[in-house]
Amino acid sequence: DAGVIQSPRHEVTEMxxxxxxxxxxxxxxxxxxxxxQTMMRGLELLIYFNNNVPIDDSGMPEDRFSAKMPNASFxxxxxxxxxxRDSAVYFCASSRDRTARxxxxxxxxxxxxxx
Amino acid sequence: ELKVEQNxxxxxxxxxxxxxxxxxYSTTSDRLYWYRQDPGKSLESLFVLLSNGxxxxxxxxxxxxxxxxxxxxxxxxxxxxDLSATxxxxxxxxxxxxKLTFGTGTRLTIIP
Numbered sequence: 738d739a740g741v742i743q744s745p746r747h748e749v750t751e752m753x754x755x756x757x758x759x760x761x762x763x764x765x766x767x768x769x770x771x772x773x774q775t776m777m778r779g780l781e782l783l784i785y786f787n788n789n790v791p792i793d794d795s796g797m798p799e800d801r802f803s804a805k806m807p808n809a810s811f812x813x814x815x816x817x818x819x820x821x822r823d824s825a826v827y828f829c830a831s832s833r834d835r836t837a838r839x840x841x842x843x844x845x846x847x848x849x850x851x852x
Numbered sequence: 853e854l855k856v857e858q859n860x861x862x863x864x865x866x867x868x869x870x871x872x873x874x875x876x877y878s879t880t881s882d883r884l885y886w887y888r889q890d891p892g893k894s895l896e897s898l899f900v901l902l903s904n905g906x907x908x909x910x911x912x913x914x915x916x917x918x919x920x921x922x923x924x925x926x927x928x929x930x931x932x933x934d935l936s937a938t939x940x941x942x943x944x945x946x947x948x949x950x951k952l953t954f955g956t957g958t959r960l961t962i963i964p
Contacts, residue, residue, distance in 0.1 A: 780954045780957075793951060
């Protein structure tokens with residue numbers, strides 16, 4: 738299997754611009770997770786989906802962030818408008834299980850820099 | 853709210869030495885993971901521990917779980933440079949909110 742695929746791998750944008758991050762989970766996995774990693778806050782769960790349905794979005798920082806999963810093989814995380822404090826590494830992960838308790842397999846991450 | 857604490861946060865050790873990383877958590881759990889992250893890379897699953905007293909070993913790494921003490925340890929034996937990485941534990945609470953909660957990570961540097 739190709740593993741979790743994320744794009745782009747690097748993104749540099751200016752404050753106020755819209756940013757869209759993309760993720761393709763491992764085929765056959767039922768749950769998908771979006772994380773953000775920074776030096777200050779560590780690894781934070783933003784939102785997770787089960788069978789394409791958002792289950793818990795309590796980690797989404799504010800209304801500027803939105804996530805969708807239109808089908809089992811694709812998800813997006815959108816930031817609009819972006820701010821410098823959004824600079825971080827964003828990871829997508831997937832797992833076989835319907836809950837968030839099973840082993841999660843992480844993608845390579847998207848390194849976002851907002852100037 | 854589930855809290856997961858790791859210590860130490862930073863660890864620098866010489867090759868050939870032994871050391872232990874600790875992971876404490878604040879709620880009942882029957883499932884604990886250890887992940888490894890190399891600099892600039894993604895997270896890779898190392899172990900999953902599913903019961904009290906569980907022990908898993910892979911090469912120079914050995915992980916154990918004590919659910920009564922709410923403690924997991926990751927023991928490094930005769931460290932080699934290739935083990936330099938950040939190690940995270942992640943805990944799934946047994947009841948209520950089932951999300952994994954990750955610890956702060958321990959950045960391990962092995963000095964030749």
